[in-house]
Amino acid sequence: MTDDRPGEFELIKQFFAPLAKDPGSLGLTDDAAVLSPRSGQDLVLTKDVLAAGIHFFADDAPEAIAAKALRVNLSDLAAKGAKARGYLLGLALPSDWTTDWLARFCNGLAADQTAYDVQLLGGDTIRSGNGLQVSITAIGEVASGTAVRRSGAKPGDVVFVSGQIGDAAAGLKARLDAKFVKANDLTVAEEKHILARYLLPRPRVRLAACIAEFASAALDVSDGLFADAAHMAKASGVELVLDPSLIPLSAALHHLQIKSPADFASCLNGGDDYEILAAVPAEAAAAFEASARKAECPVTEIGTVREGRGEVCLTAGGTSMDSVLETGFRHF
Amino acid sequence: MTDDRPGEFELIKQFFAPLAKDPGSLGLTDDAAVLSPRSGQDLVLTKDVLAAGIHFFADDAPEAIAAKALRVNLSDLAAKGAKARGYLLGLALPSDWTTDWLARFCNGLAADQTAYDVQLLGGDTIRSGNGLQVSITAIGEVASGTAVRRSGAKPGDVVFVSGQIGDAAAGLKARLDAKFVKANDLTVAEEKHILARYLLPRPRVRLAACIAEFASAALDVSDGLFADAAHMAKASGVELVLDPSLIPLSAALHHLQIKSPADFASCLNGGDDYEILAAVPAEAAAAFEASARKAECPVTEIGTVREGRGEVCLTAGGTSMDSVLETGFRHF
Known part of the structure; x- marks a missing residue:
């Protein structure tokens, strides 16, 4: 040949x-x-x-x-x-x-x-x-000197996340299980949305300048929101207190939350989101939010930083969310 | 499990x-x-x-x-x-x-x-x-501005190569063919030498400063001496005139040259040498050689550069060496 x-x-x-x-x-x-x-x-x-x-x-x-x-x-x-x-x-x-x-x-x-x-x-x-x-x-x-690390989060900082969380993991589930979409009553538009979010990350490049200007610590969410929050908490020697009810969700994930709480929980910490998790000093939080909005990369406040030794604490309004704290997706 | x-x-x-x-x-x-x-x-x-x-x-x-x-x-x-x-x-x-x-x-x-x-x-x-x-x-x-490229060779330059050529390719042959060493009367020391040269490149890091100071063009020999010489000739828009009889050889390769001219020719252009091929302005040639010797990376003059359009011309003392001009080793 x-x-x-x-x-x-x-x-x-x-x-x-x-x-x-x-x-x-x-x-x-x-x-x-x-x-x-x-x-x-x-x-x-x-x-x-x-x-x-x-x-x-x-x-x-x-x-x-x-x-x-x-x-x-x-x-x-x-x-x-x-x-x-x-x-x-x-x-x-x-x-x-x-x-x-x-x-x-x-x-x-x-x-x-x-x-x-x-x-x-x-x-x-x-x-x-x-x-x-x-x-x-x-x-x-x-x-020079302004690269933002995982390790800079300080007690009192506000924790933000960009975009919406969980869609890529849901897209992977839909990809692997033909029944997933129907079982969760997802619309055609929602199915399309989660599949696209799995297939193609949208890196938050427009947020880079805001991160450099305002954030004390940041990383991108690739292993899972809580797994990556734990990375930040550990590297910074602090505790991240997050309220899962504040996590920004797409319509598809809202559907999933009602229909399949277990699937929802695993998607929330499923990884491949490629959103940015950032800790921002409280006094700069409003300016960071405004700057992100101007950059067309809205961010949502989901928690705060307090003294600690590398933990992530979830404090939802009554609902226990412990299951989502399991280890994030292992790429390796 | x-x-x-x-x-x-x-x-x-x-x-x-x-x-x-x-x-x-x-x-x-x-x-x-x-x-x-x-x-x-x-x-x-x-x-x-x-x-x-x-x-x-x-x-x-x-x-x-x-x-x-x-x-x-x-x-x-x-x-x-x-x-x-x-x-x-x-x-x-x-x-x-x-x-x-x-x-x-x-x-x-x-x-x-x-x-x-x-x-x-x-x-x-x-x-x-x-x-x-x-x-x-x-x-x-x-x-700044002193990185040496393939494309800087000028007519009149002298062509040097570091170390010795062909050992790694011979080592690969020995590795693949159990009869190779015996068939070519290689000594135990020679066998050891070529196997080691295939297994472990010795990057000429000590030559880096001499290259930066004196060379008008340089590259490392990974695809084969003549194939890489052709890369330099093409990138520089010149002709490299090389004398194969000047190519520095180990005792093992001298043995091979006598015993198996075809194997020898293929080793000479076999690749994986990780020696440096450099073009140096004639007026700087002596200083380059002395500087390389001082850096404990001896170099050998093997040819010159003349006007041309990307060719390599081999001018041995009578012996035709055309077969070695075939394409070098394809890593891809």
Whole structure:
């Protein structure tokens, strides 16, 4: 059998070079990228590896796989208050890859590069021993000394979360169980909404500047809201007191809460939300909220920070929510 | 079956955090690393993905797999004239990974971190759908504007290569064919040498400063000497005229040259050498050589650059060497 698919160098020229307009990429003609850091800026670096069958379905649209791999990294940068500058792409292609698949994958990257103002800087493509794997290292910039960490939450801070929680986990349930949508009386629009939220994270890049300006601690919710709240509490050496009844929910999740409380609880802490959880000093809370609204990324107050040693305490209005405090989704 | 292997967070604490002493790593307690670029420095970024069965054998010593994955990236940085500053590690572990294996893998990283003065900055660990895969992004520093590219070779430049060529490819042959060593009358020491050169690249990090100071173009030899020379010729828009009889060879390769000219030719362009190929202005050639010797990384003059359009021309003393001009090793 002859293999008329392009080799590595043709592949770079045909598919990847058009994505690399930043001069630092050297047009992908070199082994490395060269970045001149802007004066007064720190660089924020993050890396996420996604594998078929674990983080996405192998038969997902190639555009969506590309977008998800890039966006989970952009979400990490936004939660640190950083503006994305570029990324390196490590792509391990399964033996049955096609040029059509790769063209669509690169179209997905191209669309997101425009949407999020970020450029391909370099990378590596190999044959995967087996399934598709995508490894992205994203590089962002933030004014020197202002990168927001998990560890800065202080007693008295107000805890905010962006967007709505639980939709992606519900989307995964719907994807895995054909009866899920009907069993929970979800409308067609609600089904579409949760499936889309699982397939494609919407990194809160517009919130980055507000986070950098106001937050004392922040992270993106990928493991589960309470699991990630516990990460912040532990790193900061404080206790996060959250009121689950304040957690912003979509119509689909409201439905689920009534119909299947157990499913609802597991979705609330299911992960893959890619919303931002932030602790903000009480005196800056109103300004943060206004600034987020202006950035078209509304945030909701869901709790406070008090002295403690890494705990998360849920204080709903009477309802016990202990079951949702179980460990978040294990990506590994 | 219960799985008493540590989860992601225990794993970070137990195995990876001890490798992350650079303050920019934030102790691996965050989703990202934060680097404050030093004034007057550019950052050089490179990424290589290695997969079991393609770039190494799954049953190679874990220490060696770790070292190889890190070193191929350090080699890229050195060829750009950059000093390594840190790296991000993406690790996809097969389902049957053991804590013993991982401890040895991390020991390999720790030893190389000391040897090459580089620190773990961040990363991601996932379950691999299948085999082991290691993706490393390395970050280096070089004085602003001095990163050396493939594309700077000028007519009149002298072409140098570091170390010796062909040993790693011979080592791979020996690894794959039990009769190879005997058939070519290699001594035990020669066998050991070529096997070691395949297993473990020795990135020419000590040459980085000489490259930055003197070279007009450079790259590391990973695809094959002539294939990589062609990359430089093409990127620079020149012709590289190389004399194969000048290529520095180990005793093992001298043996091979006599015994199996075809094997010898394929090893010469076999790749995985991780030596540095550099073009240096003629007037700086002597200083470059002296500086490399002082850095204990001897280089050998193997040719010159002349006007051209991306060709490599081999001019041996009478012997035709055309067969070695075939395409280099395809990692992809």
